[in-house]
Amino acid sequence: MGFFFEINSMNYWIIKSEPNKYSYTQLEKDGRTFWDGVRNYQARNNLREMKKGDLCCYYHSNEGKEIVGLAKVVKESYQDPTTEDKNWVVVDVEPYEKFKSPVSLSKMKEVKSLENLGLIRNGRLSVIKITKKEFDVILKLSAQE
DNA sequence: GCCAACGTTGGC
DNA sequence: GCCAACGTTGGC
Numbered sequence: 118m119g120f121f122f123e124i125n126s127m128n129y130w131i132i133k134s135e136p137n138k139y140s141y142t143q144l145e146k147d148g149r150t151f152w153d154g155v156r157n158y159q160a161r162n163n164l165r166e167m168k169k170g171d172l173c174c175y176y177h178s179n180e181g182k183e184i185v186g187l188a189k190v191v192k193e194s195y196q197d198p199t200t201e202d203k204n205w206v207v208v209d210v211e212p213y214e215k216f217k218s219p220v221s222l223s224k225m226k227e228v229k230s231l232e233n234l235g236l237i238r239n240g241r242l243s244v245i246k247i248t249k250k251e252f253d254v255i256l257k258l259s260a261q262e
Numbered sequence: 263g264c265c266a267a268c269g270t271t272g273g274c
Numbered sequence: 275g276c277c278a279a280c281g282t283t284g285g286c
Contacts, residue, residue: 135284157269178284222285241268241283
């Protein structure tokens, strides 16, 4: 029964990183990392809401401007170890799946069903909640050439 | 490098 | 509690 609860409570996210700071390739090399450096309350609240097993679209900002793959939340939020400030938290993520074809921002802007995507509506937020529908559309795009 | 969009800070 | 000033992010 808990099984169904897990499925229903699952959330989907977009997390952003500049590839020259921490790329998806680096995450694959490391095998696991804590998602630090979030200093925005809205993004922080999203981090707190993340549950183990949630999937995150990994977006490369500035360079690439595309979602390159998926990461999985493997540990829920805890104090950001890089600061004493109790306001900030991290989660642990692992690489989950690298996309065959990355999904570019320009592509997503073209897609009608993604017009309300948080990434497009508020480009500055670094941790974005998305719907299952949006997630599915992105996955579909990643399977295309 | 520019600038729009947004968040934060601090004076009143 | 308002709002001007400032800082940051990130697309272009």
